[in-house]
Amino acid sequence: MSIYDCQPPMCLETIRKTLVSFSPAVADMPPERKPSAEINDEENFFVPPLNFSMVDYGIFRSGFPDTANFPFLKTLGLRSIIYLCPEPYPEVNMQFLNANGIRLFQFGVEGSKEPFVNIPDDLVRHALEVLLDERNRPLLIHCKRGKHRTGCLVGCFRKWQNWCLASIFDEYLRFAADKARVSDQRFMELFDVSGIKPIPSQDYLKS
Amino acid sequence: MSIYDCQPPMCLETIRKTLVSFSPAVADMPPERKPSAEINDEENFFVPPLNFSMVDYGIFRSGFPDTANFPFLKTLGLRSIIYLCPEPYPEVNMQFLNANGIRLFQFGVEGSKEPFVNIPDDLVRHALEVLLDERNRPLLIHCKRGKHRTGCLVGCFRKWQNWCLASIFDEYLRFAADKARVSDQRFMELFDVSGIKPIPSQDYLKS
Numbered sequence: 001m002s003i004y005d006c007q008p009p010m011c012l013e014t015i016r017k018t019l020v021s022f023s024p025a026v027a028d029m030p031p032e033r034k035p036s037a038e039i040n041d042e043e044n045f046f047v048p049p050l051n052f053s054m055v056d057y058g059i060f061r062s063g064f065p066d067t068a069n070f071p072f073l074k075t076l077g078l079r080s081i082i083y084l085c086p087e088p089y090p091e092v093n094m095q096f097l098n099a100n101g102i103r104l105f106q107f108g109v110e111g112s113k114e115p116f117v118n119i120p121d122d123l124v125r126h127a128l129e130v131l132l133d134e135r136n137r138p139l140l141i142h143c144k145r146g147k148h149r150t151g152c153l154v155g156c157f158r159k160w161q162n163w164c165l166a167s168i169f170d171e172y173l174r175f176a177a178d179k180a181r182v183s184d185q186r187f188m189e190l191f192d193v194s195g196i197k198p199i200p201s202q203d204y205l206k207s
Numbered sequence: 208m209s210i211y212d213c214q215p216p217m218c219l220e221t222i223r224k225t226l227v228s229f230s231p232a233v234a235d236m237p238p239e240r241k242p243s244a245e246i247n248d249e250e251n252f253f254v255p256p257l258n259f260s261m262v263d264y265g266i267f268r269s270g271f272p273d274t275a276n277f278p279f280l281k282t283l284g285l286r287s288i289i290y291l292c293p294e295p296y297p298e299v300n301m302q303f304l305n306a307n308g309i310r311l312f313q314f315g316v317e318g319s320k321e322p323f324v325n326i327p328d329d330l331v332r333h334a335l336e337v338l339l340d341e342r343n344r345p346l347l348i349h350c351k352r353g354k355h356r357t358g359c360l361v362g363c364f365r366k367w368q369n370w371c372l373a374s375i376f377d378e379y380l381r382f383a384a385d386k387a388r389v390s391d392q393r394f395m396e397l398f399d400v401s402g403i404k405p406i407p408s409q410d411y412l413k414s
């Protein structure tokens with residue numbers, strides 16, 4: 001018996017109708033991401049990128065990854081990266097992406113501009129659509145420090161997940177800390193998620 | 208074709224040997240946890256518990272959940288809760304657990320004692336073993352505020368995952384913020400993860 005056989009496929013519609021959403025079962029748990037014993041020495045510790053965290057199943061967030069973070073990033077099995085800065089992606093990072101079959105989605109949101117509300121709403125909307133497309137996961141969202149631009153996109157995703165604003169801001173503040181911007185929070189408050197729908201897995205499996 | 212059919216079972220040993228660990232595929236992604244349109248109004252926003260976050264696939268952390276958090280917790284499809292306080296679990300929380308088939312693992316770590324290093328190491332060790340047992344996931348780790356006791360257990364888990372101490376502390380500090388304790392960090396630094404092994408899914412599926 002395979003561990004992938006013990007969970008019957010669930011109907012997405014059923015889940016939506018019942019509010020009690022999917023209960024990930026044994027079938028959906030990847031094996032442990034524990035490296036083998038022989039590499040478990042001081043020189044082989046993993047270094048996640050600055051401000052790294054898991055957002056949801058197959059969705060991660062962080063600041064800008066550098067070469068020291070590449071061995072760790074490999075363990076995530078990424079399919080895509082959502083990069084939220086206008087600057088070109090560094091050559092060494094592009095090489096890492098190419099070597100690991102990771103697709104880059106760049107949305108050039110200016111980081112220096114305050115307030116963030118001046119940033120075209122549709123850029124964040126497009127980034128959210130990429131995020132909601134299951135074909136792109138596992139994916140990593142990052143900007144420079146993983147605070148403002150990344151925080152806003154994650155906040156819009158939480159809004160789409162129907163989180164209350166207090167909890168969305170609480171999460172934003174955990175990463176932005178003393179660099180938090182009221183304008184970012186206002187952007188999330190105003191962001192309209194109605195009409196944004198994910199591409200359900202069924203649709204692309206048929207294609 | 209089911210979305211659960213497209214990923215062949217992987218050999219855990221292969222993954223351990225290659226360091227490049229499991230790449231979660233479409234098969235491992237649960238459907239969206241988006242509530243149905245008809246409940247998407249102001250009265251039905253989800254309220255995650257204080258300091259809520261996802262730690263890894265099927266592992267969540269938070270402060271003490273109250274009744275306002277129950278609708279949100281239902282969406283996580285929890286199988287277990289690791290509760291790190293010595294106080295009895297409140298009746299209303301027990302009712303929620305019973306109604307949803309969630310098993311409670313209580314490890315009574317005294318929260319008021321400083322430094323945390325006085326807490327028997329074996330309590331955290333047992334909690335980590337529960338955490339590493341895939342049969343218990345999805346699971347939620349919580350104490351009172353989701354800062355110290357929860358932070359230490361998550362830190363020990365990160366150590367087991369071979370994260371560098373700097374990144375472990377960075378994550379701990381994100382939740383503990385101005386309540387951070389050097390003694391907690393020292394506890395994580397000293398905690399010995401050698402010899403701690405997860406129960407691989409293969410083993411219990413045979414039983």
